[in-house]
Amino acid sequence: MTAITSARGLLKSRAFQAAASIALAAALLAYFLSHVPIADIGQRIAAASPRWLTGAVALSIGTFVMRALRWTWILRPVARVPFLPSMRATSVGFAANTVLPARAGEVLRPAILSREESLPFSALLASILFERILDALAQLFFLAIALFAAPGAGALASGRVRIVAGAVAAAAIGVALFAVVWRSATERIIDRLLRVLPERFRPKARGIAHTFLDGFASLKTPRLLFLVGAGSILMWLVINVQIWCVMRAFGVDLPLPAAFVVTTAAVLGLAVPTPGGVGGYHAAVQFALTSVFHVPLATATGVALVAHAVSFVPISLVGFVWLAVKPVRKGDAAAERKP
Numbered sequence: 001m002t003a004i005t006s007a008r009g010l011l012k013s014r015a016f017q018a019a020a021s022i023a024l025a026a027a028l029l030a031y032f033l034s035h036v037p038i039a040d041i042g043q044r045i046a047a048a049s050p051r052w053l054t055g056a057v058a059l060s061i062g063t064f065v066m067r068a069l070r071w072t073w074i075l076r077p078v079a080r081v082p083f084l085p086s087m088r089a090t091s092v093g094f095a096a097n098t099v100l101p102a103r104a105g106e107v108l109r110p111a112i113l114s115r116e117e118s119l120p121f122s123a124l125l126a127s128i129l130f131e132r133i134l135d136a137l138a139q140l141f142f143l144a145i146a147l148f149a150a151p152g153a154g155a156l157a158s159g160r161v162r163i164v165a166g167a168v169a170a171a172a173i174g175v176a177l178f179a180v181v182w183r184s185a186t187e188r189i190i191d192r193l194l195r196v197l198p199e200r201f202r203p204k205a206r207g208i209a210h211t212f213l214d215g216f217a218s219l220k221t222p223r224l225l226f227l228v229g230a231g232s233i234l235m236w237l238v239i240n241v242q243i244w245c246v247m248r249a250f251g252v253d254l255p256l257p258a259a260f261v262v263t264t265a266a267v268l269g270l271a272v273p274t275p276g277g278v279g280g281y282h283a284a285v286q287f288a289l290t291s292v293f294h295v296p297l298a299t300a301t302g303v304a305l306v307a308h309a310v311s312f313v314p315i316s317l318v319g320f321v322w323l324a325v326k327p328v329r330k331g332d333a334a335a336e337r338k339p
Contacts, residue, residue, distance in 0.1 A: 021101030021274050028272065028279025032286060032304070036297045044250060044302035052249035056310045059242035064090055064315045066235040067131075073227045074130060077220065078123045081113065088322050089113040095319025098276035098312050112328060126213075134228065138236040139264055146260035186213060239263060246307040250299050252289070262288045266307070281308050 033041075068087040075081045093109025110124030190209045194202050243266065244259035265288035272280030282304040289300035 024272065025274035025278040025280075028274065028283055032279060032282045032301070036301050040298040041301050041305070044299050045306060047251075048249040048302065048306065049251075050249075052245045053306070053310070056242050056245035056249065056307075057314055059238050059245065060310050060314050061318070063235055063238050063242065064094065064318075066231065066238065070134075070228060070231040070235060071127065071131070073224060073231065074127045075119075075124070076224055078127075079117065079119055081117055081119070085113060085116050088326070089116070091315055091319035092323050092328065093319070094312070095316040095323065098316045101273055101275055103273070108328070134232040135236070135267075138232040139260075139267055141233065142236060142240055142257075142260040143264045146257040146264075149255070149257040183213065236263075242310065243307055246310055247289075247303055249306070250303050252293075252295055252299065252303065254293055258293055261292055262307075264288075266311075276312055277308070 065087065068090040069083060071086050071090065072081045072083060075086075089109045089112040092112060093105040096105030096108050097103050098105075106128055107125070110121060110128055113119060114121040114124050187210065190213075191206065194205050194209070197205055240259045240263045241256065243263045244254075244256050247254060247259060247262070262285055265284040266281050269280040269282070269284030270277035274280055282301075285304035285307060286297075286300045289295040289303060290297055295303070
């Protein structure tokens with residue numbers, strides 16, 4: 001029993017989780033680089049177009065400005081949050097994601113804003129969960145376009161896959177609207193579903209579920225619904241164009257919908273719990289480019305490396321500079337540790 005207790009304690013320790021995350025990132029990165037000579041990758045990166053890459057970096061910064069602005073709209077039912085505090089918390093949070101495992105910056109971000117603007121942390125955390133739903137739906141929208149329009153992607157998806165993708169998106173939107181319009185009924189349904197859990201787990205699960213529902217509050221007015229919805233679509237369009245610019249920098253002459261597939265692969269790669277998505281992001285982008293669009297391996301590897309750097313290095317620099325100018329206080333770090 002002592003050995004089992006010790007093993008559980010080890011698995012829950014921050015040090016072990018960080019070490020496991022770094023080891024996983026190293027393994028994925030080694031696999032990602034194992035099939036192509038480093039010299040070939042270097043040649044492809046050296047030959048990349050500075051003009052296209054400059055455009056990609058500008059778009060990358062722009063997406064985080066849009067993300068911070070969208071967050072102020074999502075939080076409108078809670079409070080009128082100024083743009084600059086939202087941008088600071090966003091940039092510091094995403095900078096933390098590049099060095100911390102398990103996307104811990106997603107918790108640090110609402111913790112910072114909660115402390116600086118004196119807002120309830122639970123409501124801000126709910127807004128982050130809601131953001132993830134919006135992001136998933138927006139990218140699913142672009143993936144659906146790609147399945148019909150992108151060369152190579154159409155062959156990848158049968159009619160059934162397209163129908164399933166559309167059904168998933170429609171179901172997610174339906175659930176969101178139901179939760180907004182019939183909040184009380186949704187809570188009762190959740191309470192019934194939670195009865196399958198042991199009694200001691202129900203209060204915590206119920207609290208998480210209700211906090212999650214709080215994130216939908218921004219959909220209650222038509223104006224906020226439009227701003228949040230349109231802002232999400234526009235932001236993810238810019239993200240897709242950013243990836244497309246990197247592809248064009250490497251001479252990958254594919255239409256814009258092809259980038260929708262590559263971006264979706266990148267998002268799936270980021271789900272792997274490594275600091276900054278290292279390894280998972282690279283392997284996913286490499287796979288999409290080589291397997292779906294038959295891009296040469298060395299070129300696909302270069303695109304993956306540079307696309308990841310363009311996506312995360314600029315905002316990390318902004319976040320670390322902001323952190324140096326105005327460090328996170330101990331209370332923020334403590335709030336980040338609680339979940």
